Amino acid sequence: MKYRIGDDIVELEPTGSNVAVGSDRLYVQTATGKKSAVVIRDGRSILVSFDGRSYRLDPVERVTGDKSGSTNASGELRSLIPGVVVAVPGCVGEAVAKGATVVVLEAMKTQQPLLAPFDGVITAMNVALGDRVGENALLAVVSSKIEGEEP
Numbered sequence: 001m002k003y004r005i006g007d008d009i010v011e012l013e014p015t016g017s018n019v020a021v022g023s024d025r026l027y028v029q030t031a032t033g034k035k036s037a038v039v040i041r042d043g044r045s046i047l048v049s050f051d052g053r054s055y056r057l058d059p060v061e062r063v064t065g066d067k068s069g070s071t072n073a074s075g076e077l078r079s080l081i082p083g084v085v086v087a088v089p090g091c092v093g094e095a096v097a098k099g100a101t102v103v104v105l106e107a108m109k110t111q112q113p114l115l116a117p118f119d120g121v122i123t124a125m126n127v128a129l130g131d132r133v134g135e136n137a138l139l140a141v142v143s144s145k146i147e148g149e150e151p
Contacts, residue, residue, distance in 0.1 A: 026050075075123075075142040077114040083107030085131045085139070090122045096142060103127060103139045116142045 020027040026037040028050070037050035046057040087104035090096060096116040103114045103125075116122075124141035127133060 075117060075120060075144070076138055077102055077117075077140045077142065079105055079114075079133045079135060079137045079139060080112060081107045082132070082134050083112070085127045085129055085133065086111060088125065088127065088129055090116075090125065090140065092122055092125050094122050096120060096122060102142065105133065105139070114139060118142070118144065120144045 020029075022036075026039055028035050028037060035050065037048055040047040042056075044058070048055045048057065083105040084107075085103060086106045087101070089104075090100070090102040096102060096119070098116055098118045100116045101113045102116055102122060105112045105114065120142040122140060123143040125139075126137075127139050133139065
């Protein structure tokens with residue numbers, strides 16, 4: 001799952017060969033030995049204290065750049081953070097199914113696909129391959145497809 005840590009977005013796997021889970025701690029085997037991390041859930045966020053530093057991990061929604069965590073009923077696909085457009089598999093007039101990738105943004109070496117929030121048609125594409133975009137930039141719009149209507 002992807003998490004926001006301050007301005008960074010990281011993808012974390014909950015378990016791995018170098019991580020053991022305790023009741024309130026994770027035990028992490030590093031190159032310098034075994035260390036423990038205190039882990040506390042705070043709503044949907046996770047608080048972690050590891051190696052003398054504290055982190056707050058907030059989940060990142062994959063469907064849209066909407067930071068409110070709500071579903072994107074408007075169909076607007078916005079950038080979560082500043083980045084570069086690395087793929088534009090969708091185009092204006094194209095019918096898309098819910099979950100189809102419309103635009104892929106890369107920030108801090110992490111690719112963030114922006115997905116169609118529902119079945120519909122791409123009615124606006126405001127970016128092209130290689131474009132740099134700012135936070136909350138409107139990248140594309142997916143509109144509901146009306147039954148029997150041609151795109």
